[in-house]
Amino acid sequence: GHILLFRYARNPSGASADASMHFWLYRVLQLGVLLLAAGTILGGVWANYSWGRFWGWDPKETWALIALLCYITTLHGRLAGWWTEFGLVVASVVCFLAVLMAWYGVNFVLGKGLHSYGFGIGGETYVATFVIADLLFVAFAIWRYRSSKRVRAEADAEVEQAAVS
Numbered sequence: 096g097h098i099l100l101f102r103y104a105r106n107p108s109g110a111s112a113d114a115s116m117h118f119w120l121y122r123v124l125q126l127g128v129l130l131l132a133a134g135t136i137l138g139g140v141w142a143n144y145s146w147g148r149f150w151g152w153d154p155k156e157t158w159a160l161i162a163l164l165c166y167i168t169t170l171h172g173r174l175a176g177w178w179t180e181f182g183l184v185v186a187s188v189v190c191f192l193a194v195l196m197a198w199y200g201v202n203f204v205l206g207k208g209l210h211s212y213g214f215g216i217g218g219e220t221y222v223a224t225f226v227i228a229d230l231l232f233v234a235f236a237i238w239r240y241r242s243s244k245r246v247r248a249e250a251d252a253e254v255e256q257a258a259v260s
Contacts, residue, residue: 100185191229
């Protein structure tokens with residue numbers, strides 16, 4: 096997702112022509128959803144064996160579910176036609192932040208829950224810097240994409256008007 100988003104930020108019209116990268120991004124997201132769903136379900140089975148309940152709304156479980164729902168919404172939105180290939184690229188990058196929260200944020204930012212592993216301190220500044228930089232990068236790519244579409248539309252309108260004259 097980040098590679099394609101960089102291509103959109105650098106050359107919005109050229110990146111949209113890269114059909115194979117979009118195809119593989121979609122396939123990787125599908126595989127990721129399958130593995131994330133399997134991990135979430137197997138985590139519930141493990142929780143049932145260890146704690147006597149399948150789901151307890153522990154922060155780790157909840158953020159795993161949020162990440163899964165984020166990616167499912169991304170894939171469904173592309174399949175339903177809610178957004179274009181560019182929207183899929185943006186959504187894949189933004190959904191990665193939910194995975195980051197499920198893996199890092201729960202252990203180091205929230206620091207609570209039934210899971211007895213992974214609690215610690217440190218690194219919050221680095222992760223916060225990455226999240227802010229990532230969101231700024233997404234915003235910049237969206238701005239570049241929209242402004243290039245506007246410029247192309249204006250150029251097409253000028254050509255059409257010149258042809259009519």
